[in-house]
Every structure is written in structure tokens, then in C-alpha cells.
Amino acid sequence: MPEKMWDSSSESMPSSQLKELQLKRLKELVHRVYTKNKYYKKKFDEAKLKPNTMRTLKDIEKIPFLTKQDLRAYYPFGLVCTELDEIIEVHASSGTTGKPVVGPYTRNDVELWAEVMARSLWANGLRSNDVMQNAYGYGLFTGAHGFEKGAQKIGAMVITISSGNTERQIDVMRDFGATALACTPSYSLHIAEVAEEKGLAPSEDFLLRLGVFGAEAWSEEMRKNVEKRWGIVAHEHYGLTELIGPGVVSECENKKLHINADHFYPEVIDPKTGETLESGEEGELVFTTLTKEAFPAIRFRTKDLASISDEACECGRTLPIQSRIKGRSDDMMKVKGVIVFPSQIEAALMQVAGVSDNYQIVKTRQGDSYSLSVEVEPSEARFREGHLDDFERRAEGEIYRILNLHVPVHIIPPKTIPRSTGKAKRVIER
Numbered sequence: 001m002p003e004k005m006w007d008s009s010s011e012s013m014p015s016s017q018l019k020e021l022q023l024k025r026l027k028e029l030v031h032r033v034y035t036k037n038k039y040y041k042k043k044f045d046e047a048k049l050k051p052n053t054m055r056t057l058k059d060i061e062k063i064p065f066l067t068k069q070d071l072r073a074y075y076p077f078g079l080v081c082t083e084l085d086e087i088i089e090v091h092a093s094s095g096t097t098g099k100p101v102v103g104p105y106t107r108n109d110v111e112l113w114a115e116v117m118a119r120s121l122w123a124n125g126l127r128s129n130d131v132m133q134n135a136y137g138y139g140l141f142t143g144a145h146g147f148e149k150g151a152q153k154i155g156a157m158v159i160t161i162s163s164g165n166t167e168r169q170i171d172v173m174r175d176f177g178a179t180a181l182a183c184t185p186s187y188s189l190h191i192a193e194v195a196e197e198k199g200l201a202p203s204e205d206f207l208l209r210l211g212v213f214g215a216e217a218w219s220e221e222m223r224k225n226v227e228k229r230w231g232i233v234a235h236e237h238y239g240l241t242e243l244i245g246p247g248v249v250s251e252c253e254n255k256k257l258h259i260n261a262d263h264f265y266p267e268v269i270d271p272k273t274g275e276t277l278e279s280g281e282e283g284e285l286v287f288t289t290l291t292k293e294a295f296p297a298i299r300f301r302t303k304d305l306a307s308i309s310d311e312a313c314e315c316g317r318t319l320p321i322q323s324r325i326k327g328r329s330d331d332m333m334k335v336k337g338v339i340v341f342p343s344q345i346e347a348a349l350m351q352v353a354g355v356s357d358n359y360q361i362v363k364t365r366q367g368d369s370y371s372l373s374v375e376v377e378p379s380e381a382r383f384r385e386g387h388l389d390d391f392e393r394r395a396e397g398e399i400y401r402i403l404n405l406h407v408p409v410h411i412i413p414p415k416t417i418p419r420s421t422g423k424a425k426r427v428i429e430r
């Protein structure tokens with residue numbers, strides 16, 4: 001099946017060969033950062049590590065972690081490991097909680113990005129005859145640019161519409177015959193909502209067949225809603241500005257998340273102790289960029305919780321499989337001694353007939369702990385039906401079934417919660 005993989009020699013190499021390649025690249029990387037960057041040299045010297053101590057992949061555990069605080073301390077270009085003159089493109093995170101994280105790329109880094117994104121989109125099913133509406137926001141954010149590079153490398157047509165102006169998204173989607181949509185899952189639902197208001201049926205009046213979504217945590221239940229509403233297959237992408245942007249992890253046709261581990265070496269650690277966990281155990285994801293030049297990250301702590309397994313996938317890829325992200329450790333809430341992730345509440349709400357895709361979790365701080373409540377918009381039809389008390393009780397019951405915790409649910413009128421054209425704000429603090 002030559003068609004199935006973008007680069008079958010990399011995606012289906014025997015695992016022993018993959019490990020050999022990772023070790024070779026790790027050795028080169030460690031040597032490079034040690035000789036080219038003051039921060040890394042200092043860090044290695046303090047840990048009494050010499051670059052030549054990397055004899056096995058396990059030796060990576062001797063290297064101290066790289067954290068977001070480190071990146072901020074060296075803002076904007078302190079961690080660059082090439083000459084500034086070699087950088088041809090720069091991106092940055094939104095920086096909502098402090099200084100943004102800067103992602104500089106050499107020409108080879110840009111080529112690598114296009115390659116891993118082409119590989120990922122190809123695995124999702126994107127082909128050269130597809131028309132991809134790129135509704136991620138263009139700008140410093142990596143999303144739109146990564147998807148554009150990968151889709152163009154495949155030879156697909158990219159509609160560079162950016163996010164927002166939803167009415168226009170709908171016109172363009174119909175007129176240009178878009179077959180694939182790239183944006184956050186919540187924005188795809190907002191586009192569907194506006195299309196319906198215009199009297200269109202999203203699953204019938206468009207040529208869309210594929211959704212390539214990311215930049216947002218969403219539950220499997222939400223995925224089913226998106227697929228049904230649009231009549232498409234929806235795939236998940238995972239990446240970070242600190243690593244390259246999107247292109248680190250993406251799904252095959254079996255909806256298994258494969259890590260591009262020949263370029264991004266993954267580990268899972270206990271977020272409390274920093275100890276490396278076994279395959280299959282859930283913890284914090286840590287990544288090392290094995291081949292990036294301008295801004296390599298060694299053992300970057302993502303704060304995202306997931307597990308990794310080496311199980312074989314029917315698609316034939318041997319790249320390790322990552323579970324869906326359970327949540328960021330920052331999003332974890334402790335309520336009456338119970339650990340709660342927003343994704344668990346979303347999964348519970350999606351079980352209730354008549355719930356729309358719009359909800360908000362309201363956190364109220366009480367000392368060291370929080371009290372939680374949930375505001376939910378029902379569908380228009382369910383709202384008109386009335387008996388909203390019953391509806392609230394049902395939603396509370398589903399949450400209780402999953403969390404064993406009573407969380408009050410309040411029904412609010414449809415279209416109360418502000419819609420987002422990027423990442424939806426699911427948790428608010430009052």
C-alpha cells in the first residue's frame with residue numbers, strides 16, 4: 001500500500017531501528033546545544049554532565065527538565081543554538097499568562113515542520129485534490145502556518161481565510177468547494193451554528209468531508225457531535241510552540257494518535273516527583289526535539305497529562321501511540337478532595353439529550369479549594385420544551401455518575417455564552 005503513508009520508511013520502521021535513530025540524534029543534539037548555547041552549557045555543567053555521557057536513551061533522564069519559566073527567562077532569543085542570521089521565521093505563543101514563548105526556525109526547521117505536518121495530514125486522509133479551508137488565526141500563533149505548510153507540501157489547495165468573519169467563512173466554504181476544514185473544534189461548531197441560522201444544513205449543503213482540528217482540549221463525545229453536525233471525519237492534532245507548533249502528534253485512519261517520535265522524543269513523568277513512568281502509565285508529557293536547529297528543546301515539560309504505549313496499530317505505523325490529552329495539569333481542579341478535569345465534565349454533559357455544545361464551568365475560589373457549577377445552553381428546541389429543572393437534574397446526574405461529586409447545573413438561554421473563533425474558554429473564574 002504505497003498510498004497509505006506519506007513516508008513509510010520513517011513511519012513504519014522497526015522499533016529497534018527507531019530507538020537507534022533516536023539515540024544517534026540525541027547524541028548529536030546534546031553535543032550541539034552544549035557547544036553552541038550558554039544556557040545549556042551552564043545547565044549541563046551544574047548537573048555535572050558531559051555531552052558524551054549519552055550512551056543509551058535512558059541516559060536522557062540525567063538531563064534536567066526545561067520549563068516554561070526557563071523559556072521566559074531567556075526571552076526572546078536566549079536559547080537559540082544557531083546564529084540569529086540563520087533564522088528565517090519566528091512564531092510566538094499568545095502569552096496570556098506572562099511573556100510569550102518564542103519559536104524561531106531556520107530554513108531546515110521550516111522544512112522539517114512542513115514534512116511532519118504533511119505526514120500528519122496525509123495520515124488524516126488529506127490528498128492533493130483536497131481544498132483545505134484554513135480557519136486557524138494567521139499571525140504569530142503557529143497553528144495556521146503549520147497546517148498551511150503541510151497541506152501545500154501534499155499539494156492540496158489552501159484557502160488562507162484565517163479565523164473570524166464567520167458569515168464569510170460559510171460563503172467561501174461553499175463557493176470554493178472546501179473539502180477539509182482546519183480550525184479549533186469549537187470554532188467549527190460555531191461556523192455550523194451560523195450556517196444553520198442562514199438556513200443551511202452543514203452536513204448536506206457543503207462538500208466538507210474532513211476536519212483537522214487542534215489547539216484545544218475536547219472530549220471524544222464532542223468529536224462525535226462535530227462529526228455528526230458536519231457529516232465529516234474529524235481528526236485531532238497535538239503540538240506546542242515550544243516544540244515546533246502542530247506536527248508533533250496526529251491521528252491515523254484508526255484515530256490513534258501517533259507521535260512523530262523520530263523527531264520528537266517522548267517521555268511520561270510523574271508530575272510530582274519527575275520520575276519517568278512506564279509505558280501505559282498516565283503522567284505529564286515531556287518532549288525532546290531531536291532534529292530542530294534554531295530552538296531545540298530538551299526534556300520540555302508540557303504540563304499535559306496523557307499516557308504513551310508501544311502497542312501495534314492496524315494502520316502499520318510503528319510510531320508510538322499517545323492517549324488523548326486528559327487535560328493540562330494547570331486545568332486540574334480539586335473540589336471537595338476530588339480531582340476534576342474540565343474534559344470529564346464535558347464528557348458527562350454530552351450524554352444528556354438536548355445539551356448544545358456550549359457550556360461553561362464556573363470556578364469560585366474558597367480558600368485553597370474551589371466550588372464548581374456549570375452553565376449549560378440547551379438546544380433551541382429543548383429550551384422551548386420547558387421543564388428545565390428536570391433537564392438540570394439529568395445533567396447533574398451524569399456528572400455525578402462520572403465524578404461522584406455533586407456539581408450544580410444551571411440552564412441558561414441559547415446563545416448566551418460568547419462564541420470564540422479560536423480556543424473556547426470553557427472554565428471561568430468568578
Ligand SMILES: [Zn+2]
Nearest residue numbers: 252256313315
Ligand atoms: Zn495507526
